[in-house]
Amino acid sequence: xxxxxxxxxxxxxxxxxxxxxxxxxxxxxxxxxxxxxxxxxxxxxxxxxxxxxxxxxxxxxxxxxxxxxxxxxxxxxxxxxxxxxxxxxxxxxxxxxxxxxxxxxxxxxxxxxxxxxxxxxxxxxxxxxxxxxxxxxxxxxxxxxxxxxxxxxxxxxxxxxxxxxxxxxxxxxxxxxxxxxxxxxxxxxxxxxxxxxxxxxxxxxxxxxxxxxxxxxxxxxxxxxxxxxxxxxxxxxxxxxxxxxxxxxxxxxxxxxxxxxxxxxxxxxxxxxxxxxxxxxxxxxxxxxxxxxxxxxxxxxxxxxxxxxxxxxxxxxxxxxxxxxxxxxxxxxxxxxxxxxxxxxxxxxxxxxxxxxxxxxxxxxxxxxxxxxxxxxxxxxxxxxxxxxxxxxxxxxxxxxxxxxxxxxxxxxxxxxxxxxxxxxxxxxxxxxxx
Amino acid sequence: xxxxxxxxxxxxxxxxxxxxxxxxxxxxxxxxxxxxxxxxxxxxxxxxxxxxxxxxxxxxxxxxxxxxxxxxxxxxxxxxxxxxxxxxxxxxxxxxxxxxxxxxxxxxxxxxxxxxxxxxxxxxxxxxxxxxxxxxxxxxxxxxxxxxxxxxxxxxxxxxxxxxxxxxxxxxxxxxxxxxxxxxxxxxxxxxx
Numbered sequence: 001x002x003x004x005x006x007x008x009x010x011x012x013x014x015x016x017x018x019x020x021x022x023x024x025x026x027x028x029x030x031x032x033x034x035x036x037x038x039x040x041x042x043x044x045x046x047x048x049x050x051x052x053x054x055x056x057x058x059x060x061x062x063x064x065x066x067x068x069x070x071x072x073x074x075x076x077x078x079x080x081x082x083x084x085x086x087x088x089x090x091x092x093x094x095x096x097x098x099x100x101x102x103x104x105x106x107x108x109x110x111x112x113x114x115x116x117x118x119x120x121x122x123x124x125x126x127x128x129x130x131x132x133x134x135x136x137x138x139x140x141x142x143x144x145x146x147x148x149x150x151x152x153x154x155x156x157x158x159x160x161x162x163x164x165x166x167x168x169x170x171x172x173x174x175x176x177x178x179x180x181x182x183x184x185x186x187x188x189x190x191x192x193x194x195x196x197x198x199x200x201x202x203x204x205x206x207x208x209x210x211x212x213x214x215x216x217x218x219x220x221x222x223x224x225x226x227x228x229x230x231x232x233x234x235x236x237x238x239x240x241x242x243x244x245x246x247x248x249x250x251x252x253x254x255x256x257x258x259x260x261x262x263x264x265x266x267x268x269x270x271x272x273x274x275x276x277x278x279x280x281x282x283x284x285x286x287x288x289x290x291x292x293x294x295x296x297x298x299x300x301x302x303x304x305x306x307x308x309x310x311x312x313x314x315x316x317x318x319x320x321x322x323x324x325x326x327x328x329x330x331x332x333x334x335x336x337x338x339x340x341x342x343x344x345x346x347x348x349x350x351x352x353x354x355x356x357x358x359x360x361x362x363x364x365x366x367x368x369x370x371x372x373x374x375x376x377x378x379x380x381x382x383x384x385x386x387x388x389x390x391x392x393x394x395x396x397x398x399x400x401x402x403x404x405x406x407x408x409x410x411x412x413x414x415x416x417x418x419x420x421x422x423x424x425x426x427x428x429x430x431x432x433x434x435x
Numbered sequence: 436x437x438x439x440x441x442x443x444x445x446x447x448x449x450x451x452x453x454x455x456x457x458x459x460x461x462x463x464x465x466x467x468x469x470x471x472x473x474x475x476x477x478x479x480x481x482x483x484x485x486x487x488x489x490x491x492x493x494x495x496x497x498x499x500x501x502x503x504x505x506x507x508x509x510x511x512x513x514x515x516x517x518x519x520x521x522x523x524x525x526x527x528x529x530x531x532x533x534x535x536x537x538x539x540x541x542x543x544x545x546x547x548x549x550x551x552x553x554x555x556x557x558x559x560x561x562x563x564x565x566x567x568x569x570x571x572x573x574x575x576x577x578x579x580x581x582x583x584x585x586x587x588x589x590x591x592x593x594x595x596x597x598x599x600x601x602x603x604x605x606x607x608x609x610x611x612x613x614x615x616x617x618x619x620x621x622x623x624x625x626x627x628x
Contacts, residue, residue: 256457294524297517297545298517298520299517301514302514302517305510305512305513308510309506309507309510312509327559331509331550331554334513407456407457408612408619410457411609415611416605416609418605419598419605422601422603422605423599423600426600
């Protein structure tokens, strides 16, 4: 009869910690299969896992032991928010034993807030799934992120032992470390007996994991389908560039196609978007949650429109000619702010299971504005220089190819630019993987 | 008659919202593969354009122009879009419309096409009421055409060997640029009237 335990909010009523043996750390191929290897690979690659981290492990087995552990350790100064719930569904035989644990550590000064769910399903015959989910210390930040561990094990003769650990979160920047814990000697012995078969399946699984990772990188998304950098707090704008909605999800295309005819227009649009977003994002982060669900989008659009009217008046005051020339794309800055915020909030909510607060929303606004400017200004530079033979309105006498100043040129240039960025990104990822 | 035809050709081909103005979002590149869904999306955009243009024209002539408050135009257009979506959703709920329409409507309305078209029509042109509504309908039809054209192009693209960095959005944008170039050929047509 499979046990089903659900973690409650009570602290520290738990079994004593498993004794740590001096067994060397588990390595890939020594009887442990896919889930373990995936965890090892992920930790070796140092994937930025600052928001939600999902460890999905898939292994197929006849007599398999799938174990996922995540150790939860006390939070030092912050609040260890998050109660992990592990659900396990196990249609197994009498020989199967499913054991899921949720270990929760005592928190020093924090209280548990959120409930996080980790679902595991093990559709195997003889499978032992052991999942532990835990959380590690958060020193001055709030370790409020989500970890979802999903396992589906249906392996041939393999013992899967995966431990997912959450490491210290300092100053809001969450870095993950995945620690490998030594396995039980009995499990290791059983796994060693099946080593040849397990190594074959491990090789296959490793290749599958590499393909999956490559596809995920190509799509610009992490394993969970969430952009990795969306879950991150404010960081360097360039390093977070990939999570910016314009580059990742083709938001703001109208501005990029129509608003990049000249550098002045692009700068004006970037400033207008920044001024609008800096107000819209935090205000809606503060008050948007109080609105009924059906009224949020209209309210967001109205708020963006109202803020933009003030921004537009300022733009016409300081740069009347450029503002008149940049219409109607200037107006679309309000729509962009609304659409970007919608995207940001939904992605952040998916990544961290909570809506971004005001400060985080403000930082997101800055990041989005900087990211949009990074796309707008180079595009406008190239299009004005090549298409019109001018730069910032000054004629340079260079040859003109009008194609680049027209909308088709904007489409093609933007597509080629995004392709070049994707190539650079793939190259960087390849170097990291190689290292 | 020729005047209306010229207006239709201008709205559908020459000033196509997607290919000439870039009033688009990712929806135009990532619509679901169902042809009905695409048609539903295009029709929803067309209706939104026509209704918002009609109401916006009336409100602009009756409220903004007499008060001299044209600078509030963007706010009015965005408010119109929001009101249209809310009203249409309520109406669809009351009429027990299919679920797909309720899901399509916000996506079709909250994009650059409808507010951009509203601003272009009401601020940059001197059409009268009928001309405004007709142009908005034709512009919506042009968007519907663009959605189908892009879908056919991207459908063919799926079976070709595209270089890895260009897969996805980059090649879709390059394709849109080439189709846009083809649509620019219509700008030289003059219909005598």
